[in-house]
Amino acid sequence: MAAGACASAPTMRPGVRVTNASTVQERLVAETRHWVRAVLLYRSKFSDCSACAVPNSHPNFDLLWDNVIAGPWGVAPLYSVSAAGSDLFLDFESNAESPQAFDVCVVGGGVVGLVTAWALAHSQLRVIVIEAGGLRDELRSQSLYETAEFTGLKNNGVTDGRFRVYGGTGTRWTAQLAPAELTAWPIKPHDLEPYFEKIGEMLGLGDTPFDASCYKILKRQPLDFDDDMFSVRFSKGLPWKKRNIGRYLKKAFEKSRDTTVLLHANAVEIILDEEDLSLVSAIRIRSYDGRERLITANDYILAAGAIEISRLLLASRNQMPQGVGNRYDNVGRWFMDHVCVRAGYIVPKDRKKLLQGIRPVYVGDVLHTPRFELTKAQSSCRTAFVHIVFEAHPVSAFSKLRTLFHDIQREGGKAMSRSPFWSILSDMPDVMAGFISHTALGLRPIPARSTPVVSLVCEQPPRRESRIFLADAIDAIGLPKIRVNWLVGEEEKTTLLALGRLFEQQLIKSKSGAIQWFAGFNPAGAAFPAEWAGWYHHIGGARMSVSPTDGVVDTDCRVHGVSNLYIVGSAVFPTSNCSHPTFTSMALALRLVAKLHGRRASA
Numbered sequence: 164m165a166a167g168a169c170a171s172a173p174t175m176r177p178g179v180r181v182t183n184a185s186t187v188q189e190r191l192v193a194e195t196r197h198w199v200r201a202v203l204l205y206r207s208k209f210s211d212c213s214a215c216a217v218p219n220s221h222p223n224f225d226l227l228w229d230n231v232i233a234g235p236w237g238v239a240p241l242y243s244v245s246a247a248g249s250d251l252f253l254d255f256e257s258n259a260e261s262p263q264a265f266d267v268c269v270v271g272g273g274v275v276g277l278v279t280a281w282a283l284a285h286s287q288l289r290v291i292v293i294e295a296g297g298l299r300d301e302l303r304s305q306s307l308y309e310t311a312e313f314t315g316l317k318n319n320g321v322t323d324g325r326f327r328v329y330g331g332t333g334t335r336w337t338a339q340l341a342p343a344e345l346t347a348w349p350i351k352p353h354d355l356e357p358y359f360e361k362i363g364e365m366l367g368l369g370d371t372p373f374d375a376s377c378y379k380i381l382k383r384q385p386l387d388f389d390d391d392m393f394s395v396r397f398s399k400g401l402p403w404k405k406r407n408i409g410r411y412l413k414k415a416f417e418k419s420r421d422t423t424v425l426l427h428a429n430a431v432e433i434i435l436d437e438e439d440l441s442l443v444s445a446i447r448i449r450s451y452d453g454r455e456r457l458i459t460a461n462d463y464i465l466a467a468g469a470i471e472i473s474r475l476l477l478a479s480r481n482q483m484p485q486g487v488g489n490r491y492d493n494v495g496r497w498f499m500d501h502v503c504v505r506a507g508y509i510v511p512k513d514r515k516k517l518l519q520g521i522r523p524v525y526v527g528d529v530l531h532t533p534r535f536e537l538t539k540a541q542s543s544c545r546t547a548f549v550h551i552v553f554e555a556h557p558v559s560a561f562s563k564l565r566t567l568f569h570d571i572q573r574e575g576g577k578a579m580s581r582s583p584f585w586s587i588l589s590d591m592p593d594v595m596a597g598f599i600s601h602t603a604l605g606l607r608p609i610p611a612r613s614t615p616v617v618s619l620v621c622e623q624p625p626r627r628e629s630r631i632f633l634a635d636a637i638d639a640i641g642l643p644k645i646r647v648n649w650l651v652g653e654e655e656k657t658t659l660l661a662l663g664r665l666f667e668q669q670l671i672k673s674k675s676g677a678i679q680w681f682a683g684f685n686p687a688g689a690a691f692p693a694e695w696a697g698w699y700h701h702i703g704g705a706r707m708s709v710s711p712t713d714g715v716v717d718t719d720c721r722v723h724g725v726s727n728l729y730i731v732g733s734a735v736f737p738t739s740n741c742s743h744p745t746f747t748s749m750a751l752a753l754r755l756v757a758k759l760h761g762r763r764a765s766a
């Protein structure tokens with residue numbers, strides 16, 4: 164959009180003006196921010212940002228405000244997202260009388276729920292997003308993710324890798340995006356392709372390919388690996404300013420006017436129609452002080468993350484003792500993660516050659532990172548890939564900057580007021596070299612004191628007994644806690660050992676380097692560390708199947724046997740593939756919205 168197109172200052176929309184600012188000082192700051200932004204928009208200094216596809220917004224304003232104007236003085240409202248000047252947000256704790264009937268109810272305001280709501284915006288449908296958290300981290304909300312018990316292997320991500328706040332785990336993720344291969348899925352790649360494209364457009368990912376042909380566009384030379392051993396696939400990393408999807412999409416929602424995000428509202432029960440148990444009639448929400456209300460809609464979409472979706476379906480047992488959608492005892496089953504071993508580091512033989520093949524490169528502000536996937540012929544049964552990270556020395560300025568950026572992603576301006584300026588300055592030559600290589604050459608900065616660390620990642624086979632159960636213990640709002648039986652087996656171990664051995668073989672063959680394995684891992688001696696780790700990619704629990712006997716949702720993501728209840732996110736993946744899951748989850752969400760529009764149009 165041309166400069167000047169935003170000549171009208173952002174209008175304040177009628178209705179309740181909700182703000183989280185609790186003190187006079189916070190209110191004052193929130194108001195000042197609103198009017199500074201309004202004046203800047205009025206003077207067209209910050210016109211619509213066509214690049215980021217969010218109307219009437221410019222992410223630079225938020226960054227400028229949070230990080231330069233308000234943050235360093237410690238007076239910014241300390242939220243990752245500000246509610247000031249917005250009637251998008253309603254707080255269930257202070258708005259008991261807010262509207263209750265909607266066209267679509269989305270449960271969960273994390274990455275997938277918000278992308279779903281974004282796709283529904285501007286469709287004249289009244290959409291409510293029910294979000295358990297507030298606009299910033301809160302212990303009372305986060306503590307509801309505590310697990311009662313691990314009966315299989317402990318999956319750290321179940322407690323450390325999920326965030327119960329507006330924006331969800333997107334307030335912390337690294338935002339690497341790559342489409343999953345839909346092996347053994349009841350839908351085919353062409354079913355999702357248009358939606359990958361749409362998400363790519365919305366997030367400004369560009370049209371560079373994900374496969375090895377991208378090297379040519381990046382003007383880089385691939386490593387001389389045998390094609391029948393490894394194929395390269397790139398992931399695309401979102402820039403910092405877009406990683407917190409909640410903050411990024413807020414402007415789009417405000418523009419749509421039909422979206423409401425209800426904060427501090429925990430969905431605790433899916434209520435079925437008394438006369439027709441194949442229809443959801445409401446979602447019961449509960450606040451932290453035990454107040455309840457029913458939210459009604461025509462369609463309900465569960466997007467609360469794989470584990471919470473299982474919990475909510477299983478806990479809704481007042482009308483169906485086995486839980487909603489669980490007639491065949493499939494809810495919570497086939498729980499998976501990506502198994503990851505931080506295995507060793509590369510000792511370069513020819514550093515220049517090595518960096519040509521493995522260094523991440525920017526196209527615009529999107530980082531393209533090559534990953535080395537074992538070809539089907541070599542992998543015993545699962546997909547697996549090598550992921551290389553240049554780990555900076557823990558006391559270097561790069562490590563501190565990285566921590567700072569993570570903090571900004573999570574909490575905005577507050578982070579800057581604690582920024583370690585002096586220690587960053589002390590490493591200035593290294594930082595400047597990184598800055599120049601980034602801005603002039605589009606290369607990802609590599610700190611002088613860094614090591615290319617090799618992580619080996621593989622897919623898990625779906626195991627029916629790997630599952631989420633309800634425990635007897637109850638959490639602070641009265642929902643049963645979960646018990647997790649995460650199963651990992653020999654297949655993953657064999658695949659990761661083969662992956663490590665073949666990758667080292669190819670590095671040596673191509674004369675680019677060798678690997679120094681960390682203690683405990685050695686493919687030659689089949690030594691494997693005792694500790695296994697997941698990769699914070701929770702998958703399954705509500706898998707997609709053609710027949711209700713084999714899964715929980717059909718190929719349209721609709722719960723088998725319940726005509727107006729849908730599930731989006733990695734919960735529905737029937738196989739996990741080794742790719743990062745969220746890009747595929749987002750594409751599934753857009754596909755579902757298109758199906759809903761189709762159904763409404765034909766109705």
Ligand SMILES: Cc1cc2nc3c(=O)[nH]c(=O)nc-3n(C[C@H](O)[C@H](O)[C@H](O)COP(=O)(O)OP(=O)(O)OC[C@H]3O[C@@H](n4cnc5c(N)ncnc54)[C@H](O)[C@@H]3O)c2cc1C
Pocket residue numbers: 270271272273274275276293294295296323324325326327328329330331332333335336337338339340428429430431466467468469471475699700701731732733743744745746748
């Ligand atoms: C450190 C880290 C790095 C990661 N990096 C990547 C990556 O590079 N690429 C990738 O693809 N994935 C990555 N992931 C995983 C990714 O973050 C998740 O796959 C993604 O966030 C899932 O989105 P979601 O919306 O399904 O769940 P979430 O983002 O977790 O959102 C769920 C939302 O639902 C809300 N909620 C939960 N229960 C209820 C309830 N009962 N009522 C109302 N609301 C509820 C929560 O508050 C939350 O806002 C990473 C994860 C972590 C922890």
